Amino acid sequence: MKDLLKFITCGSVDDGKSTLIGHILYDAKLLYADQKRALELDSKVGSRGGAIDYSLLLDGLMAEREQGITIDVAYRYFTTDNRSFIVADTPGHEEYTRNMAVGASFADLSIILIDAKQGVLVQTKRHARICELMGIKHFVFAINKMDLVGYSEERFIEIEKEVLKLQEELSLENIVTIPLCATEGDNVTSKSENTPWYNGMHLLEYLENVEVDDISEEGFYMPVQRVCRPDHTFRGFQGQIESGIINVGDEITALPSNEKVKVKSIHVTDKRVSEASKGQPVTIQLDKEVDVSRGCILLKGTDIKLSNSFTTEILWMDDSELICGKEYIVKIGTKMLSGIVTELKYKIDVNSGEHLNTQDLKKNEIAVCNILLSEKVAADEFTRHKNLGEFILIDRITNMTSACGVIKEISSHKENKADNIAFEFNDLQGRGDIFEEFYYNTESLSIYKYRPASKVYTIGDEIPVNGESYEYPESFDILILRDKIAISVRNRKISTIKSIDEYKYSNYKVINGRGFAIKANSQDQIEKLLDDRKNMSEGDFMEKWFDFETYRKVKFH
Structure with missing residues (x-):
């Protein structure tokens, strides 16, 4: 198979992305006769006054043709004598940026079109930034519609300077700039006589010759997509190898369990093989039963x-x-x-x-x-x-x-707990969600929690007893059961932080670490609460002992 290049066309709306790819397909004679005939017929009633509208090859939705813009991502496969290609033609309108990001996630190279009259626009920068975010390392900045500026070298140089500034800002690694006209074909599939001052490759030539290297990843790893068990004698783990090589007999590690196992067999489609490498979908059988399911990772020689x-x-x-x-x-x-x-x-x-x-x-x-x-x-x-x-x-x-x-x-950080610490004294730490706000989203018809910027309180600190969706007494006790600590608040200030084993009920209202009222008003009931927590299901336990509405409410948002 010829070397495959996956690339994306992007840029601001109406910069000529679909027209460019359509012209490559047309000029390189990559259309079937019926496609070519249909294009010529459609163009007669299109938006270019009867001239061939190359964008129609990619703009498949009726809304796209009527508006003259791309909405969906159009994927096309084509091949030349020198290379095979998959191209994603993406929308330029800001409203469809999410569609463009989907296309960028699969590509090795990005062609960003720039209107020669308008230069680099905000949407151009947004698309370049998204492509960089998605890991694309190779960029072609195609300065399109050069016919509208009289194929001016000066204008091309002006825009090239803007591109170089953008390259520096985003730390783009490999860029080229090519002047072209997608509608007329200048520098698309052959060098144009209209730009004698341009000495570089035409676009298709560059695409056929550019070397795109993958990110060099260390070792072997495969995310498990599926557990395959056709009968009781076979249990295999299926997925695509994302990096490295695996051989029968290799010792590998399964994450998150960290169990060490050996590869018993490798299957590619219905064939048994001795080794497999990056990019291949495989089924791997291990030499013993391990705790592996979808979402786990098999790895070797890397420190994930x-x-x-x-x-x-x-x-x-x-x-x-x-x-x-x-x-x-x-x-x-x-x-x-x-x-x-x-x-x-x-x-x-x-x-x-x-x-x-x-x-x-x-x-x-x-x-x-x-x-x-x-x-x-x-x-x-x-x-x-x-x-x-x-x-x-x-x-x-x-x-x-x-x-x-x-x-x-x-x-x-070492523990999950540290991310949500609200109370601390000596070696005692407590997670506290009592300051979270509860809102009802009127658009999604759902309840969500909002956690304010985290702050850690200790003895002597004053705490906010009132929020938009909660209101606690001036004095009360907090039992954070999961962290086994008890906190006393008196006149809005923390007076003690102690182990829950040392806590004694003292006639103050009691809440849990999430701000729910605890339905207990004696030491005996507190002890019963702690005992029930060990013996009851979480749902039954919360239903029996907690009340949400005493100090909390849900606010519309």
Whole structure:
């Protein structure tokens, strides 16, 4: 098979992305006769006054043809004498940025079109930033519509300077700039006489010859997609090898259990093989039974860690704003679990690259934030292991993708508990969700929690007993059962923090670590509460002992 290049076309709306790819297919004689005839007939009633409209080869939706813009991502496979290609033609309109991000996630190279009359626009910068975020290392900045500026070398140089400035801002590694005209074919599949001052390759020549290297990843690893058990004699683990080579007899590690096992057999489709390598979908049989299921990782010769906390860079794709503290589904590799954004560190201005302090994130905005997962998973920085360094956030109610992002840094803290510490004294620490706010989202018809910026309180500190959705007494006790500590609050100030074993009921109202009233008014009932916690199911226990509405409410938002 010829070397395959996967690339994406992007840029601002109406910069000529679909027209460019259509012209490559047409000029390189990569159309069947019926496709060519249909294109010529469609063009007669199209938007170019009868001239061939090459964009019609990719704009398949009726709405796209009527509006003259791309909405969906159009994938096309084609091959020349020198190379095979898969191209994703993506929409340029800001409204469809999420579609563009989907296309960028699969590509090795990006062609970013720039209108020669308009130059580099905000959407051009946004698309370049998203491509860089998705790990694309090779960029072609195609300066299109050169016919509208009289094929001016001066104008090309002006835009090239803007591109070089953008390259420096985003630290883009490999870029070229090519002047062209997608409608007339200048420098698309052959050199143009209209640009004698341009000495570089035409676009198709560059695409046929560019060398695109994958991220060099250490060792072997395979995220498990499926457990295959056709009968009681065989149990195999299926997935695609993301890095390295695996051989029968190799000792590998299963994460998160950290069990060591040996490879008993390897199957590619219906054939048994002795080895397999990166990119191959395989079934791996192990020499003994281990705790492995979908979302686990098989690895060898690499130091992938388990963590539940990351610093990430995300593109927000949801119509609703990001809510810190709201629970989302996080998908990393083949693993899906719940998680929250604990902190928005800063938002990135797509025009200037400036880091902006912010408390909110809206659709199509990019930000750096911290994410905390409900459990530790195998993950790594995007630059080290691509598949385990990229993720999506999914809204639990709508099941829509809210964001896509990459892991920039794995947090090194030792315990999950430290991320949510609210109370501390000597060696006692307590997680406290009593300051969380509860809101009802009138758009998604769902309840979500908002966690304010974390602060750790100790003896003598005054705590906020009133919030938008909670109101506690001036004096009360807090029993954080999961951390086995008791806190006394008197006149809004913390008077004691002690082990729950030392706690004695003292006629003050009692709440748990989540702000729910505890239905106990004597020492005997407190002891019964602690005993029931060991012997009852969590649901039955909470139903018996806790009341949400005493001190809390849900506020409309």
